[in-house]
Amino acid sequence: MIVEKSPPKKSSLLPRISVTRPVTVTMCLIALLVLGAMAYSRIPVKMFPSGFSRPFLYVRINYPNSTPRESEQQIAVLLEESLKMVKGVDQVRTYSGTRGVRAPINFREGVDMDLAYNLLSDQLERIKPQLPEEAQDEVSIWKFNPDNFSTMWVSVAVPPGLDDPYGYLESHVLRPLERVDGVANVDVYGADPKEVSVEVDQARLSARGVGMAELVQALQSDNFALAGGYVREGGKKFYVRSLARYKDLSEIRNLTIPTSGGDVPLKDIADVVYGPPPDRRIERIEGVNAMSVGVFAESGANIVGVSGRVEKALDEISSDPLNTGISYQVLRDQGEEIENQVNNLQSTALWGGLFAAMILFFYLRTFRMTAIITLSIPLCLMMTMVVMYFIGWSLNVITMMGLMVGVGLVVDNAIVILENI
Numbered sequence: 001m002i003v004e005k006s007p008p009k010k011s012s013l014l015p016r017i018s019v020t021r022p023v024t025v026t027m028c029l030i031a032l033l034v035l036g037a038m039a040y041s042r043i044p045v046k047m048f049p050s051g052f053s054r055p056f057l058y059v060r061i062n063y064p065n066s067t068p069r070e071s072e073q074q075i076a077v078l079l080e081e082s083l084k085m086v087k088g089v090d091q092v093r094t095y096s097g098t099r100g101v102r103a104p105i106n107f108r109e110g111v112d113m114d115l116a117y118n119l120l121s122d123q124l125e126r127i128k129p130q131l132p133e134e135a136q137d138e139v140s141i142w143k144f145n146p147d148n149f150s151t152m153w154v155s156v157a158v159p160p161g162l163d164d165p166y167g168y169l170e171s172h173v174l175r176p177l178e179r180v181d182g183v184a185n186v187d188v189y190g191a192d193p194k195e196v197s198v199e200v201d202q203a204r205l206s207a208r209g210v211g212m213a214e215l216v217q218a219l220q221s222d223n224f225a226l227a228g229g230y231v232r233e234g235g236k237k238f239y240v241r242s243l244a245r246y247k248d249l250s251e252i253r254n255l256t257i258p259t260s261g262g263d264v265p266l267k268d269i270a271d272v273v274y275g276p277p278p279d280r281r282i283e284r285i286e287g288v289n290a291m292s293v294g295v296f297a298e299s300g301a302n303i304v305g306v307s308g309r310v311e312k313a314l315d316e317i318s319s320d321p322l323n324t325g326i327s328y329q330v331l332r333d334q335g336e337e338i339e340n341q342v343n344n345l346q347s348t349a350l351w352g353g354l355f356a357a358m359i360l361f362f363y364l365r366t367f368r369m370t371a372i373i374t375l376s377i378p379l380c381l382m383m384t385m386v387v388m389y390f391i392g393w394s395l396n397v398i399t400m401m402g403l404m405v406g407v408g409l410v411v412d413n414a415i416v417i418l419e420n421i
Helices: 013-020 022-042 068-083 113-130 165-178 202-207 212-221 249-253 303-319 334-364 367-390 397-419
Strands: 056-062 089-092 095-097 100-107 139-143 152-157 183-189 195-200 224-233 236-244 256-259 262-265 270-275 288-297 327-333
Touching: 013 022, 022 367, 056 068, 056 113, 068 089, 068 095, 068 100, 068 113, 100 113, 113 139, 152 303, 165 183, 165 288, 165 303, 183 303, 195 212, 195 249, 212 256, 249 270, 288 303, 288 327, 303 327, 303 334, 327 334, 334 367, 334 397, 367 397
Parallel strands: none
Antiparallel strands: 056 100, 056 139, 089 100, 095 100, 152 288, 152 327, 183 288, 195 270, 224 236, 256 262
16 A cells, blocks of 8 residues: 655745745844834934824914903904804813903814814904904914924023113024024014114193094004006016105104194104013023023924934033123923933833843743744834834834833734744
């Protein structure tokens, strides 16, 4: 009796290559580790992922010099009625005060916030003509977006006795910071640029018989720029504009205000001054006047890297002999907060991997099996970093927690695979 032996089963491609091509497999693994390390060093680091948004919008309508009841009757009631027509609104609250109306709006879960923002903007544009004239250009909508948060808040002290603190800060601090790689914008709070102020003398105003309304109307009507269309001549198009802008202070001082008793020059009833406006807030560092500077990073930039470069630039500015008297104090550093959060998660993941290796060795009692399972953890993490880098993801709190969960899954799957070999 002849028994025919069945041909041996052909193994699948991946195990066959792994066994017959050990050098190739080793080089591929090393290449993956190198790519993963490069991706890890270049991947953006943020607190939250881009596109992460809450179902929340915030409407602000400024109406200065009003009473809470006026703000409620003329703005809040109208706003609440219009918001009923926006799809997906869950809750609306309005707060009326002497500066206008604030309205936080909560939307239902799952609502497209980009669409909700556009619908809300459309509704606000429709009710603008019904708002008080002073409030029509003071409507704004705030949308939660982590990319719009300031990267750093810095309090900068400047030398005392400056004629133009804002101009000094702009030339010595703001412009160098704006040139830092990754910085999109730098804002200043606590100082304003020079402006023209018309300081009216009430006694002289009454003596010349000029009303405040007449004075304001004369100033508004005498300073304008009007487009007049265009003229074609010789095959060329020339644009025409009517300019009546003030060019110097003397033109403003010589402005005449028509009254029943004749024209009255502005300089006879008011003082025209060009200089910094009055301080609206006071900030000090160790007894020296200071201003708050907000630094905003570009979208997609590495926040930790931008914060480090900004702080280095501030050190160079304060140590420059030409900038005597400039000092700074970091009030809030989002890069440092992100770095602390990520470092905490990284240390937690490392300790978790170490304890997993110790427990595996305790039960398996073989160094080889434990080493294979343990080495699969960094390999899978580096492969994940490569994928995250090329698809444009960032390293943040959410993705780090996902990687920590993935470490446990890798260990479980590695144990199952080894048990079946």
